Amino acid sequence: MQTEIKKVELRNLAFEDYKQLKNSMVESYPEMANNYWRSTDIKKLLKIFPEGQLVILVDGVVVGSALSLIVDEKLVDKRHNYRQIVGDYTFSTHNPDGEILYGIDVFIHPNYRGLRLGRRLYDARKELCEQLNLKAIVFAGRIPNYNQYSKKFTPRNYIEKVKDKELHDPVLSFQLSNDFHVLRIIKNYLEGDEESKEFAVLLEWNNVYYDESPKLINSEKSIIRLGLIQWQMRQLNNVEALFEQAEFFIDVVSGYGSDFALFPELFTAPLMADFNHLSEAEAIRELARHSDPIRKRFQEFAISYNINIITGSMPHLENGVLYNVGFLCKRDGTSEMYYKIHITPNEVHHWGMKGGSEFKTYDTDCGKIGILICYDVEFPELSRLLADEGMNILFVPFLTDTQNAYTRVKHCSQARAIENECYVAIAGCVGNLPKVNNMDIQYAQASVFTPSDFAFPSNGIKAEATPNTEMTLIVDVDLDLLKDLHEHGSVRILKDRRTDLYQIKKT
The missing domain is CATH 3.40.630.30 (Gcn5-related N-acetyltransferase (GNAT))
Structure with missing residues (x-):
């Protein structure tokens, strides 16, 4: 030389x-x-x-x-x-x-x-x-x-x-x-x-960027814009007032070109004020009557505002059984329902809720996504199975009353982003509902979490809202960074699993 x-x-x-x-x-x-x-x-x-x-x-x-x-x-x-x-x-x-x-x-x-x-x-x-x-x-x-x-x-x-x-x-x-x-x-x-x-x-x-059939239009984007709604609990006179408030936020995040709008868990709870004279279990079953009209209206919003809407969650009755569900309303007019799988002791004790038995990834015009409601994100097996199905973004609508409850959701969501090499977006409710039993106070900070490697923020946090304040959080995430991470990351968590020793599978 x-x-x-x-x-x-x-x-x-x-x-x-x-x-x-x-x-x-x-x-x-x-x-x-x-x-x-x-x-x-x-x-x-x-x-x-x-x-x-x-x-x-x-x-x-x-x-x-x-x-x-x-x-x-x-x-x-x-x-x-x-x-x-x-x-x-x-x-x-x-x-x-x-x-x-x-x-x-x-x-x-x-x-x-x-x-x-x-x-x-x-x-x-x-x-x-x-x-x-x-x-x-x-x-x-x-x-x-x-x-x-x-x-x-x-x-x-x-x-x-x-x-x-x-x-x-x-x-x-x-x-x-x-x-x-x-x-x-x-x-x-x-x-x-x-x-x-x-x-x-x-x-x-x-080549992880290879596109087998490149399209001139309607091709999947690599930069996805997320619109997270930190929802203020407030008195609502009727369901139309809820639609008016929800449409305001959908209009805001779609105006910024967001691909997704994420609402929190049980953001419809203010409508239970009319049933506060009933027992808690009876009141939430009355609220469940609104789930189908909400799905239909949000489908209309998704089309008219050209945005995919994740409706957080709401109570829903099926054959007399009460579930905690939400709807993915896509901008092409279709919708899919998802269930909360793990029910908290509070939901069982006060409302008699049951956990769903179906979970999967959802195909969207922005790739595969997963949706887990609040407590579900604290069980790592669910998100790992979704990652195996090709999930790029995990959405977590949540409702927490105290800061320590929020901390569980936050840190478990961060862990899911790292271990599954995906983005995790969380959004919750803030404020209080003095006229609704078992829904007294709420604490939340909407956030987007990332894997932990050189292409991402060093603390694994892409963006955070101001805690306990009604607002929106608009965040761009790059799916190409995930593709590169899967193949060339400092560590490759999904690839390096010892599947010869252990596996997780659906039953």
Whole structure:
């Protein structure tokens, strides 16, 4: 390596680079002295796929390169060798409409190894794969140290020992450190590769941003805007007064372009004032008569304000059984009901509520979401199952009377965001209802929580409302950050679970 380097440059290959490219390649593969690209090969590659041919220069001299084709996924799935993948050096396998970026060569001049220049080439390949909306990068990597162990280990054993870092292979160890994973072993891949005993390892890097069927309209967004409503408990004369107040907030958050409006748990409780002469259990059953009219009106709001509305929760009677439910009213006019699964001792004692038995993720125009009502978020199994179904955002409408009750909801919600690598949005009621029994006081602070990694706030809190004050909280969350976290985070909680030892499943 040179004692001093003035400039490193990564760019697309030009035909004028050929002489320097050849010299570096010959130095990189001394064991295959005659196995270098001819000028006619480079000319063809630059004609059919110029953006896929990369070089790295040190002080103006080509010291490394990465060459690629785009091929059909079915070609990769077949058993193949190097000659077949490059179309017997005609590159006829290149298909601009293919799904896979196939690496046909990568090398760094031995004098410049140890500077992580190979990593730069691979990062540029990954960026190209994302820009072209290709499904993955695939290539067959040599295992040049295998010849030293071929009498002792099978190729599979050798690969496992390299993966476990018991052995080092200059090519395979590098690829694994760059987030490539092994697909399979290929026999007789590259003729004359005695170091690898003509074995190769088919490796893959998945593009987490790949969109199989990109749309010009109605495509899923990566930036989602959440509108959280910190609802003030106040006297309401009738259900129309509730609709008027709710519509005011929906108008506000939709006016800011929100994709979701989240109401709190039991925000309809002020309507129980008319039934305060009854027992608590009777009063809440009278309130349950409003659940269907509320669902219908909120469906209308969702359409007219072009926003997905999560109606917090309200009591609901089914065959004489009282449940705590809410409705996801989508802006396409459809709606789905969700249940509170875990009922608090207070809800059982005063109201005789029962827990629901169905929970799932919901498909929206902003991806998959989950909804858990208050106490449910304190049971980690539920949100883990939703995460396994692909949930990106968990909404938690809640109602807490004291600050210590709110603390349980808050910290459990933060834990769910970290352990499930998702966003968690919570919204509750504030104020008091002196004329409604068992609904005396409320404490809340609407918040949006995030995973804990470099792309997110260091305290895991995206935004918080002012405690105990009626207001809205408008927050943007980026789903692409979650995709990157799942694959390349400092820790990968969902991927690193020991499912060989333990699993959680629905019964």
